[in-house]
Amino acid sequence: MKKLLKNGQIVDRQNELIKSDVWIEEGKIKAIGLDFDTSGVAFDEIIDLAGALITPGLVDVHVHFREPGFTYKETIETGSKAAARGGYTTVCTMPNLDPVPDTVERFAEVQEIIERDAVVKVLQYAPITEELRSEVLVDMAGLTKAGAFAFTNDGVGVQTAGTMYLAMKEAAKYNRPIVAHTEDESLLFGGCMHQGKVSEKLGLPGIMSATESSQIARDILLAEETGVHYHVCHVSTKESVRIIRDAKRAGVHVTCEVCPHHLIMSEEDITHDHGNFKMNPPLRGTDDRQALIDGLLDGTIDCIATDHAPHGHDEKDQTMTKAPFGIVGSETAFALMYTEFVEKGIFTLAQVIDWMTVKPAELFNLKAGRITIGGPADLAVFELGTVYAIDDVDFESKSSNTPFIGKEVKGQTLLTLVDGQVAWKQGE
Template sequence: MLTLLQNGMVYQAGHLQQLDVLLKDDKIAAIGVELAALLPSTAEVKKYDLQNLLVTPGLVDVHVHYRQPGYSQKETIKTGSLAAAHGGFTTVGAMPNLDPVPDTPANLKAVIDLNQQDGVVHILQYAAITQRRQGKAVNNLAALKAAGAFAVSDDGSGIQSAEVMYRAMQQAAAVGLPLAEHIEDESLLFNGVINAGPKATELNLPGMSSLSESSQLARDLILAQATGVHYHACHISTKASVALIRWAKQQGIQVTCEASPHHLLLADQDIPADDSNYKMNPPLRSKADRQALLAGLADGTIDMIATDHAPHTEADKAGGFCGSAFGITGSETAFSMLYTQLVKTHQLSLERLLELLTIKPAQAFGLHQAGELLPGRIADIAVFDLQHPTVISAQDYYSKGKNTPFTGEKVYGQTQLTFVAGQAVYQKED
């Protein structure tokens, strides 16, 4: 089966140029100019004219929550992966806050089998660092790696004990597993639901200190230096965290980090009211924190963007800040919101945004088949329309979760087509 993507503006090797991309079965066969002329006249070819459209490697998101098994009322592997495809993502890392927790080889294998059975994109599965994600007893990380874990995390909970984190890092380093940490000292949360500051005071809501993130990150970076582990800091959100990671990289500590679209696009002052669609953990921080994140993107301190796609039911989000769950969705809005708010306003180049969403996460996690368009690679490709505006509508979401403050936003960069292993798994209807 031959598929020819013609006349698109192709992002390849860090540059944008008008090229054709030829797919044969599940692989990229060739990239070049006027490839149709090189094909035999007898060849059966499905052709897509992508004039004025952006063609990129399938986006890579190392931080999603698919809720199955255990919480399928919020999301399933099928709906979550369809949402990823709708957003142009073709490779995702699924977090382990599930029931049962993938903390044994048997539990992990069961989730991996479900991912392969129901997923329409490539789903890489995190295993839990500690038993039942309780932060107390470190799992057998060698056995979990052998069972298929691509990394380990207790995401949703920070590991409170320095001893437990140290022992986990020693194990992860010994077997070559990245350790991705939800950075949070629970003793500094003060039962907060929003960032501590003027907005919390204005809305009369209990505030979470930003020290809960930066103080634990400082601890973890020293432990990472001592153990040599690949330490990945999830969803960093504060100016202090950016400075700490910049320092750690200067020291040669093997650290990578991600920022989430919502922390890059919003500050706590943008919260209009007691609206739980703005409630996430870590919370939206100050304008100065947001500016520090953007500076970290620009200078390379922040390695990648990851959505932290966290779907919830309507009931989960019905209680305002004090009565609802933390988390917002992100797979379906990430690229268009980032392109519209950062690239079109000249705060970030398109090439840098694509680097942060493709090759950088793939390189950081050693994903050798993801993040680049190259002949011989698996044909994972996304196609975006940068020219025509659209309005983000809840009725267009494939995710079960509708919990995002970005519904109703006018955006550019809507996904037109997503290919996974040469198959079109999402195509925008005319």
């Protein structure tokens, strides 16, 4: 099977747009650029991109696909289609499922669904502890052999320092990262949004910044003790950024991610009490938001991840005190980042692509995130010029719980290829 993408553009490290064609053969990239000879080649398909941007398939190390256990919110099939629509070709799914994939047998059952239904490449996290409780460690040796690339209790923090220490020691034996949702539950006090002037105005219980940052500080010291690769999920506070920056300078193997919604919005964007503004961690203060932007620019924050967290409409269409935490993000992430940061000159296009492809792949040693001769034809194509409104009617996800519905953006996905095959195409 031979396929040619014609009249596209790629971005180089100097942020220059370069006209380029891409020759795909048998699922691999055979040639890139304009100087290869295609005369006499019988292509099965030639796609004219009319100047659209070609990037490596995006990589998301933090998504929730809800299967098994919560398939009314999302399934591996619909979640992977949502990822493909957003330009993602490799995603990593969290283990807060029912049942939790905390044994080799349960983990294998999820893997079987992935192999059967996923339209993009899906890697499954294994949990740190049984049933996501802060007590008994899982069989990390067995789960590593079964294909677990990393361990996380995302959705809840590991509450016991001793448990986290033992988990880090065990994970280090098998060269597997510990990926942490950092949240000290003893500091929650029933909070549902950031503790600040907006929570006071709306009369809602707040979540302190220290709920996140204090557990990061604990874990970094444990990571230094054990030598494990410690990765922090969805960093949201200026204190967290400061602690991680200091730890990196001290030589601790700590990495972290940030979500588009925390980069773009703050508590001041919460206009009223509605579940679509409720996420964990919450939208923080404007100074926190600026610290996240600065952290990306200085390398403290390593990559961008969506924390795609679908919920049912009725669950989210209520007060924040009752709605579950989380918003969807797979289908909107690139367009939001391009519109809010590249168009405004805050980040370059090359930087955004790097944070959404190369960097997350490098952190977890994934075979993804680059366009290379002989490598897999995992590609995304974006049209950068046309303004469109984010419309939940078009979502591939089962859910549409996001405060960005109706927002006008640029950077629409036209085509996503996985191993050279169409995973998503506009209009199909």
